[in-house]
Amino acid sequence: MLDFSNTRSCIWIGVDVGTTGVRAIAYQKDGLSLCSADEFYPLETPYPDWAEQNPEIIYKAIEKVVREVANTLIYKGKNVSGIAISTVMHSFAPANENRELLSNMITWADSRSVGIVNELKKDEALVKGFYERTCCPTHSCYPFLKILWVRKNYPDVFAKMRYIYSLKDYIFEKMTGEWVVDKSSASASGLYNAHKMDWDEEILNYAGITREQLPPVVSTTYQSKLTDSAAQRLNLPENLPVVIGATDGVLVNVGIGAIEDGQLSATIGTSGAIRMLTKTPKVDSLGRTWCYNLTDDMWVAGGAINNGGIIMRWLRDKVCHYSNHRLEDIDIDPYDLMTLKASKIPAGAEGLLLLPFFTGERAPYWNSELRGMFFGLSLNHSRSHMIRAGMEGICFSLNCVLSALKDFGQVKDIRVSGSFTKSPLWLQIMADIFGEHITLPQNSEGAAFGAAVLGFIASGEMKDISDTANLIKPKKVYKPQAENKEVYEELFDIYSSLYEKLQPDFARITTYQNKMYK
Template sequence: MKKDPPDQVWIGVDIGTTGVRAIAYMADSTNIGSSEAFYPLLTPRPDWAEESPLQIYEAVQEVIKNTADQLRYKNIKASGIALSTVMHSFAGLDEAKKPLMNMQTWADSRSLNIVRELKKDTELSRDFYNRTCCPIHACYPLAKILWLRKYAEDIFKKTKYIGSLKDYIFYNLTGEWVIDHSTASTSGMYNAKKMDWDDEILRYAGVKKTALPAIVSTTYHSFLSRRAAEFLHLQSGMPVVIGATDGVLVNVGIGAVNPGQLSATIGTSGALRMLTTKPMVDKHMRTWCYNLTDEMWVAGGAINNGGMILRWLRDKVCHYSKNQMENIDVDPYDLMTLKAGHVAPGSEGLILMPFFTGERAPYWNSELRGIFFGLSLNHGRSHMIRAAMEGICYCLNSVFMALQDFGNIKDIRVSGSFTKSPLWLQILADVLDQKLILPGNSEGAAFGAAVLGFISDGTLKNINETAALVNSKKIFAPIAENTEVYKRLYDIFSRLYFNLQDEFADIVSYQTKLH
């Protein structure tokens, strides 16, 4: 018997650091069509991490169009589009809201000298943190704007509007220039108590409030323009919900929406997050807190270096070229995981400190670099791969220890590309010494965006309803003997970080002067 098409279908668009996916969802979280595309992360100099906003928008158009076509072939009509974007992006825009520069991503730390000076004023740093719930760090647009003002004055003077990836994409789809509370709260310029741009911080940055978009709810919608609709094979006037950032939407998408529930994500970067009903600050300034909805916040900590380290190993150490892997019909990451699986927990004493692009939580230190520590002649590429997986988990463990001050942890749900690797999931369970729940839907941010669409049209009442929609697919329990190994090595990992502060700063200074 032929089924009737669903009443409401929202296309959740998850725009990440190096790729975008569009997934069409029914309200019960059923995926009925998807598409993905990729774009490069540009690193022309040490500490620089840029992308082309134009290239990203073209990829966004491609995946929405492909997903819309899939729905059309199934005789299903899309109800609307809802957006999720990566955090902390910044580009100066001209009067026509066209980019004057490449977009600086969260991984861009060229402003580290400015951040270092800001941190010397401990009273100012704490005041800014208490206002914004954002520690002083190079990842935040505040620091990027200060860098532009000091080192690229010609572009700064031409900058009419301060843009993020979210408002740039939303503007191109709808013609309306606004930003959601969630994205604004990740800028370092948003007052968490007033839920608006902070006038004092804007004056400090030399930015007029008129240069920034008006702030709206994460369920706010405008309408798809005729020009965009024609290319996307969708109907003009369709609602486009502005949505939130990918980090906070992960919790919604995987059902980690109740007190004591954490989400653990490893994609290009990584993070641990928990929902709260009010802005939360840490006395040691180790964590951040961002808006999700007008009544809900997400406290947590993100690490800079996640899957990007595996990609570096793939390209620079293993030399697994795309053509080479396609010829033997093998996914390079599957092969890398297989090799790492032959190595015992602890990688025979090899530790990777994966600070290739500095670090965010809990250290908030851009003056860090990667280290393989403990190398001996018996170590090979397989050890290096496993040590990378373990080192990334050590970083997440540092964040986990900070978040425990906010309350008891009941369960941890996982999402992101690392969920494709049972080995990596087991390593994280062992390092955290916690049970991990793999949800049936691990594409959290895309479904989280779609949920905001369903809330906006009244299909769902609130985000808490997603807890009943996402079921457990598999549970990874910590293995006691592995946990003991990792506790010992994590202690060494922590001591290395704290004992090498001067050396980290010196090598970053040396590298910076080379360019």
Template sequence: MSMESANQEVWIGVDVGTTGVRAIAYTADGTNVCSAEAFYPLLTPHPDWAEENPLQIYESVEQVIRQTADQLRYKNKELCGVALSTVMHSFAGLNADKEPLMDMQTWADSRSVDIVKEMKKDPDLCRSFYERTGCPIHASYPFTKIIWLHRHQPDLFKQMKFVGSIKDYMFYKMTDQWVIDKSTASTSGMYNEQTLAWDEDILAYAGIDISYMPPVVSTTYSHPLSASAAAAMHLPAGLPIVIGATDGVLVNVGIGAVQPGQLSATIGTSGAFRMLTRQPKTDPNMRTWCYNLTDDMWVAGGAINNGGMILRWVRDKICHYGGSKLEDLDIDPYDLMTMKAEHIDAGADGLICLPCFTGERAPYWNSELRGMFFGLSLNHSRSHIIRAVMEGVCYSLNSVLLALQEFGDIKDIRVSGSFTKSHLWLQILADVFNKTLTLPDNSEGAAYGAAVLGFISQGKMQSIADTASLVKAKKLYAPIEENVATYEQLFGIFARLYNKLQDEFAEITAYQKKI
């Protein structure tokens, strides 16, 4: 096959995120041919709850695939298939027809925090489960969400016939086949990474058995698109649908961070640090997780709960930049916020944000953490708050980096996610890490990573390592020495705030639950 004909072949990578979905058509060399995106709400009806409607998400997925397919018809490109990337740690009980009985609990849902506290009274149990699954005991994982449903909504639990995630639900709606990929299974807290099968002891602890669980397949597994789904998406029936992996691990593939010593740093709604490893790798201190990517590749890392969602909170609740006023003036509210923050010196004049509004995952794995601003004084303004939030998210990621450094030397940190649109935020991250960051020419990592799995399934690419030479550096961000010294001092205070306020965080969480 000639290079010209190869460049006419595309896969659509669909990246289903926490609050929105993108469909991007890629050629094998990473060229973005066309795209579409749609958004949906995160529902928070009670403290600690964070839910979404699976059907609403699926309708958004249909919409963006349909719009992308329509664009492709005018571009002389051959669509080879669709590959999926979805957000991690989702759970919804399904009925006998595999339809949701409830809104889907997302990774940010921490209503099972009391169950986690109870389990952590038995350190040996927690370590055993962690070493078998690569998942620390935490409220973000479907494992603890199932236990919560069993205890607090027993009638719904009795109606549940299958344990669902957004990935298997999407794939089922598109292909009429109910399976789950190894990557999504490994983020559930119930998949044994040594035996590569559902851990029946852990399932029994959660009150279910293996009949509830979907069969596990490789991340390059494909099945034909059903006729009904094809009609809704303006695609041909029988088109290959590759089940793909989770968004977090696919980022490394999409931005070319696939060699030893290369890490990916992402800030989107949440945030994460990740590195590839040939075998499942766990941390003696249980600070990091390890999830599957392909049959012979795993990703070790740590995710923080609170990334861009906190800046969105500032946009809506502090700056009141939501709504249509700025849109009418053709002004991006985040550009305006960045401009205001740029006028504030590094360190935000001593204002520190602990951005744990929805608890925290790595490295603390503590759902009882809450957000706070420390050091407020009368000279602080909204501009200070904006900058302090940006810095606080970077402090949280730095805590994860300190844990991952123990896995090996770090030679290259590549960045991705919505925060890469902000040069200020990228510079803050470089200064906090005191390391040079690489901004790749493709910052939509998960969608391209999904498309790569499509090309691999088709035999048009050999492995995920092929992206190392395809993704180039767009810009480098070197740390500024003066800012590094400021952030080293303030990060020390940031870290001590967490350690010294454990009882107070637990008390305020208990108080908020009564509201």
């Protein structure tokens, strides 16, 4: 029996499995992180609209970082109380009767089912009914649409599909030998009735699948035991508790202390999102937002954008041509250099706008046929302008989501997390575009700590997520600068207008691109 009598002796390893990397962080109940480790893995994009990953590669990366953290804790003489997991949303992989995967894991960024989405949207009543029951807009990111795509395009794979996996239940099964999925991941599938808290039979029938093909749904604080073989590989005690946790999107709010009315979280990692907590499932009259489960009595409403840091990586590799190895030789982070270059450019990038729809878009447009575009290019624009326009364009995209969430309630505080928080320039740009105060918390690794909090709750060390309200203190507050805010308001109008006017042409260019690979 574990001893939880001493707050500081209770240590949970929060594992945050992201799109292109995983981080494991050991936390005490007071929010202090003791050590961490991270590892990266590829996102495979063999064709336009495709985005896949090998889940075995991801799992090996998870084992590597957890083992590193475990070894550090052993060196420090600390005992581990358990592991809690956070993963990205919307993943899907079919498996045969022997539970062998029949394909790579299809990720949230994959939009190959756009044709099916467009056909489905022709039946407005059907789509509206699905949204109102699941709180998931009809979009190619959701496993529901991925399953329909497999049924149409690979009927032989669909016929062999006996089990349906997400990344979360794949990882949990690897660690514990038990095949279950948490309510958070289930509610982000497009197959789960948010009001009945169960798989939706009508949607399952529409997709041609049964509940026996899906894992049983459990609470986000559900725990099982680490198997002997997994414990040996991780260098952790046998039978150590593993809490299944939730998805990264809903855990961020917990991890950065954005849990009170009027508090929102804004995240930019590979993608980006804005979220707020709600006690009941919420749907937007215009279908702009989603709502996913966090704990049995708490939900998170929000909207995620496809293109966040992935745009900055593209700028780094394709526009700036910054070689990591070359810059490492002189101890320069390529993103620091990019931020420095962007800081020399005034707000608004001298009239250069980026529509950052490189991989289509989720909230609030839910349109997989969008594509990226620089607008307003002239001979005076440089790579530095393009970098700044990239930062601004991502914030413009998030501002569209923020506008939708304001219909749910007043905004009092926006807390931030993700890799972009390392850039004071980017944080100031967000404050100026949002026209709101932006709070940088002391802990900006929201999902990892959020997962650990679920571990503390499962172990009885915390009553519920409200216990974190006073743990996360502000590190710095960024206030909108009046002159920049005025510039961005004018450019945001142009940004919004471009989206409205170019929708038919976005569809045409997407069709043209797809023909090239048929």
